[in-house]
Amino acid sequence: MLQSPLAFSHALLKQTVHAGDSVIDATAGNGNDTLLLANLVGKDGRVIAFDIQEEAIAITREKLLAAGLNDRVDLQHNGHEHILEICPDSESISAIVFNLGYLPKGDKSIVTIPETTLKALDASLNVLKKKGMLLVMVYHGHPGGKKEKSAVLDFASALPQEHFNVLNYGFINQKNDPPFLLAIEKR
Amino acid sequence: MLQSPLAFSHALLKQTVHAGDSVIDATAGNGNDTLLLANLVGKDGRVIAFDIQEEAIAITREKLLAAGLNDRVDLQHNGHEHILEICPDSESISAIVFNLGYLPKGDKSIVTIPETTLKALDASLNVLKKKGMLLVMVYHGHPGGKKEKSAVLDFASALPQEHFNVLNYGFINQKNDPPFLLAIEKR
Numbered sequence: 001m002l003q004s005p006l007a008f009s010h011a012l013l014k015q016t017v018h019a020g021d022s023v024i025d026a027t028a029g030n031g032n033d034t035l036l037l038a039n040l041v042g043k044d045g046r047v048i049a050f051d052i053q054e055e056a057i058a059i060t061r062e063k064l065l066a067a068g069l070n071d072r073v074d075l076q077h078n079g080h081e082h083i084l085e086i087c088p089d090s091e092s093i094s095a096i097v098f099n100l101g102y103l104p105k106g107d108k109s110i111v112t113i114p115e116t117t118l119k120a121l122d123a124s125l126n127v128l129k130k131k132g133m134l135l136v137m138v139y140h141g142h143p144g145g146k147k148e149k150s151a152v153l154d155f156a157s158a159l160p161q162e163h164f165n166v167l168n169y170g171f172i173n174q175k176n177d178p179p180f181l182l183a184i185e186k187r
Numbered sequence: 188m189l190q191s192p193l194a195f196s197h198a199l200l201k202q203t204v205h206a207g208d209s210v211i212d213a214t215a216g217n218g219n220d221t222l223l224l225a226n227l228v229g230k231d232g233r234v235i236a237f238d239i240q241e242e243a244i245a246i247t248r249e250k251l252l253a254a255g256l257n258d259r260v261d262l263q264h265n266g267h268e269h270i271l272e273i274c275p276d277s278e279s280i281s282a283i284v285f286n287l288g289y290l291p292k293g294d295k296s297i298v299t300i301p302e303t304t305l306k307a308l309d310a311s312l313n314v315l316k317k318k319g320m321l322l323v324m325v326y327h328g329h330p331g332g333k334k335e336k337s338a339v340l341d342f343a344s345a346l347p348q349e350h351f352n353v354l355n356y357g358f359i360n361q362k363n364d365p366p367f368l369l370a371i372e373k374r
Contacts, residue, residue, distance in 0.1 A: 001202070001318070002352050002372045015188070131188070157359045165189050166360040172344045173353040185189045 005169055005181035009135045010036060012183055013095055016133045017041060021094040024087065024127070025049040026080035026120055027112065030104060031060030033097050038069040047073040048087055050080040053110060056103055080120040083127060091186075093127045100148060101139030101179075111142055114151040121155060125164070125186070134184040141177035156182050163187055192356055192368035196322045197223060199370055200282055203320045204228060208281040211274065211314070212236040213267035213307055214299065217291055218247030220284050225256040234260040235274060237267040240297060243290055267307040274314050281319045283311045287335060288326030288366075298329055301338040308342060312351070312373065321371040328364035343369050350374055 003011065017023055019042035025034045028051040037047045051057050057077045064070040076086055080098070087093065100117060102108045124134050136156075140149035156166045164187060170180025190198065204210055206229035212221045215238040224234045238244050244264045251257040263273055267285070274280065285308070289298045311321050323343075327336035343353045351374060357367025 002199075002320075002354050002370060012189075133189075153359070159360045161358075161361045164360060165358060167189050167356070168359045169354070169356055171348075171352060172340070172355045173346045173351060174348045183189055 005171075005179055006137060008169055009097070009137060009181050009183070012133055012135060013037070013040060013097070016095050016131075018094070020044040022046045022048070022087075022092055023094055024083065024096040024124070026083070026096060026098045026124065027051060027100070028056050028060040028075070029099055030056070031063040033099070034060050034073060035063050035067060035069065037095070037097070038064060038067070038072045041072060043072065045072060048076060049073055050076045050078055050083070052077075052079045053103055053106065055106055079116055081116040081123070083120055083123040087127050090126050091129050091132075093124075094129055094132045096124045096128060096132075096134045098124075098134075098136040099139065100136065100152065101145060102142055108142060111144060112148065113144065114148045117148060118151060118155055121152070125159075125184070128186045130186050132186050134186075136182040136184070137179050138182060139179045145177070152182065156184060159184065192358075192366055193324060195356055196284070196324060196368050196370070199320055199322060200224070200227060200284070203282050203318075205281070207231045209233045209235075209274075209279055210281055211270065211283040211311070213270070213283060213285045213311065214238060214287070215243050215247040215262070216286055217243070218250040220286070221247050221260060222250050222254060222256065224282070224284070225251060225254070225259045228259060230259065232259060235263060236260055237263045237265055237270070239264070239266045240290055240293065242293055266303055268303040268310070270307055270310040270314060277313050278316045278319075280311075280314045281316055283315060283319075283321045285311075285321075285323040286326065287323065287339065288332060289329055295329060298331060299335065300331065301335045304335060305338060305342055308339070312346075312371070315373045317373050319373050321373075323369040323371070324366050325369060326366045332364070339369065343371060346371065
C-alpha cells in the first residue's frame with residue numbers, strides 16, 4: 001500500500017533518528033512532529049523546536065507536558081531562520097523537519113515565506129550530519145504557496161548530487177493542491 | 188536511507204505480491220523483474236512476461252531455468268499492448284511492472300513507444316485487482332524518451348483519484364536523466 005507523503009516522512013524519521021540523537025523541528029506547529037521526535041531521541045536525546053507563533057509553542061508545550069517529554073525539548077519561540085544561532089555546530093543534527101504553509105486550525109494569514117524558508121533550509125543543510133535527513137512537507141494550497149513551492153523546488157533540485165540525494169515523493173493525480181515531501185539526505 | 192526508485196519499486200512488489208498470485212512483467216528485458224516476481228508468486232502462482240525482442244525472451248528463459256522457476260512463468264514473445272488477449276479477466280492481477288526505454292546492453296534503437304505503452308498501461312489498469320499495484324520505471328534518456336515520459340505522466344496524472352493513487356517517486360537533483368518510478372495503486 002502506498003503511504004501518504006506524511007506517513008512516508010515519519011517512516012524515514014523512524015529509520016534515521018536513534019536514541020541520544022539531536023534533531024530539529026523547524027516548524028513546531030501543533031506539536032505532532034515534535035512529540036514524535038521527542039519519543040525517537042529517547043531520554044538522552046534533544047529536540048530543538050522552533051515556531052514564530054506563541055500559540056504553536058503553547059500547544060506544543062502542552063502536548064509534551066502531557067506525554068512527560070518536555071525535558072527533552074528546547075522550545076524556541078523564534079523563526080527557524082535563526083537555526084545557526086541556536087545550534088552552531090555543523091554536522092551535529094540527525095534529522096530536521098519542516099512543514100511549510102500555515103498552522104493548521106490557526107491564523108491562516110501567518111505562513112512560511114520563501115526568504116526565511118530558504119535561509120533556514122540552507123542553515124539546516126549545514127548542521128545536518130552525514131547520512132542525516134532533512135524532511136520538508138510542502139503545503140502550497142494557500143496564497144503565496146505556489147511561489148514558495150517553486151522557490152523550494154529550485155533550491156532543492158540545484159543541490160549538488162555529490163553531497164545530497166534529493167527525493168520528491170508525492171501523489172500527482174489529486175485535486176486541491178495535495179502536499180508533497182522533499183527528502184534531502186546528506187551523503 | 189533513501190532507496191533508489193528501482194529499490195523502492197521492488198520493496199512495493201514484496202509488500203503487494205503474495206504466494207499464489209498472478210502478476211505481469213510487461214517488459215521482461217534482462218529478466219531481473221521476472222525472476223523476482225517468479226520468486227514472490229511461489230509454486231502456485233503465475234507470471235506472464237512480455238517482450239517484443241527474441242533476445243530478451245531468451246535471456247529471461249535462461250535466468251528462469253537456472254533458478255528452476257520456469258514452470259511458473261508464461262513467456263510471451265509479443266508486445267505488451269496484447270495484455271488483454273493473453274489475460275482477459277479484469278481485476279485478476281496483483282501487480283504489473285513496466286521498464287520503459289530500451290533493453291540494457293541490447294539494441295538501443297529498439298525502445299518502448301508512447302502509442303503501445305499507453306495502450307498497455309490502459310489494459311493493465313483493467314486487469315489489475317483492487318489494492319493491486321502497477322509499477323512503471325520511466326527511463327527517458329534516449330531519443331524519444333522525453334516524449335514518452337510526457338505522454339505517460341499526462342496519462343497517469345489524469346487518472347481519477349476516486350479509483351487510483353498515483354505516486355511519483357524520483358530524485359530531482361541528478362544529472363543525466365535519472366529514471367523515476369510511477370506507482371499506481373487501484374483503490
